[in-house]
Amino acid sequence: xxxxxxxxxxxxxxxxxxxxxxxxxxxxxxxxxxxxxxxxxxxxxxxxxxxxxxxxxxxxxxxxxxxxxxxxxxxxxxxxxxxxxxxxxxxxxxxxxxxxxxxxxxxxx
Amino acid sequence: xxxxxxxxxxxxxxxxxxxxxxxxxxxxxxxxxxxxxxxxxxxxxxxxxxxxxxxxxxxxxxxxxxxxxxxxxxxxxxxxxxxxxxxxxxxxxxxxxxxxxxxxxxxxxxxxx
Numbered sequence: 001x002x003x004x005x006x007x008x009x010x011x012x013x014x015x016x017x018x019x020x021x022x023x024x025x026x027x028x029x030x031x032x033x034x035x036x037x038x039x040x041x042x043x044x045x046x047x048x049x050x051x052x053x054x055x056x057x058x059x060x061x062x063x064x065x066x067x068x069x070x071x072x073x074x075x076x077x078x079x080x081x082x083x084x085x086x087x088x089x090x091x092x093x094x095x096x097x098x099x100x101x102x103x104x105x106x107x108x109x
Numbered sequence: 110x111x112x113x114x115x116x117x118x119x120x121x122x123x124x125x126x127x128x129x130x131x132x133x134x135x136x137x138x139x140x141x142x143x144x145x146x147x148x149x150x151x152x153x154x155x156x157x158x159x160x161x162x163x164x165x166x167x168x169x170x171x172x173x174x175x176x177x178x179x180x181x182x183x184x185x186x187x188x189x190x191x192x193x194x195x196x197x198x199x200x201x202x203x204x205x206x207x208x209x210x211x212x213x214x215x216x217x218x219x220x221x222x
Contacts, residue, residue: 097154
């Protein structure tokens with residue numbers, strides 16, 4: 001079966017750095033997305049990785065290792081507004097999106 | 110540009126009633142999707158449509174039906190609602206079927222009593 005694993009919840013301090021991991025086992029791989037979802041709102045696009053390596057976009061970076069079936073989202077200089085759930089999703093061989101359950105990130109002052 | 114709109118925003122429904130959730134996009138995207146999101150379970154695909162006139166079943170299609178008469182609209186119908194269909198429903202779209210980014214509507218919060 002297809003499976004995506006993320007930690008259920010993480011806590012970090014304002015101004016710090018946090019890394020949210022995602023491991024996947026899917027039938028084929030055509031890319032990996034990270035989305036941010038604030039409570040009561042829709043998911044919004046953060047990043048897309050299809051090749052191995054690090055993609056940096058401001059305070060957010062996303063890393064992919066296809067051989068290890070592993071990705072992480074790195075958030076730097078955390079702000080209170082970063083409190084949200086972060087969803088990892090993989091495009092499988094049929095170009096369908098397979099979603100992880102999401103990681104709830106709590107930022108403390 | 111509105112992107113994706115959904116209606117209603119929220120609804121309380123008696124069990125056994127029929128309900129249609131509406132979804133409209135103005136981005137001329139070919140592919141559209143319906144998800145439900147329940148606490149701890151993440152997003153689960155109900156039905157999808159890769160292009161107008163075609164539909165397919167997702168992970169949890171039972172009790173739901175969809176139609177795609179044109180590019181813009183993708184309504185989701187609950188023929189006879191049951192309490193287990195209480196959830197937040199998101200409509201989404203993307204330009205093609207490949208690695209294009211998927212965009213989400215604001216969601217409909219449905220409670221079935």
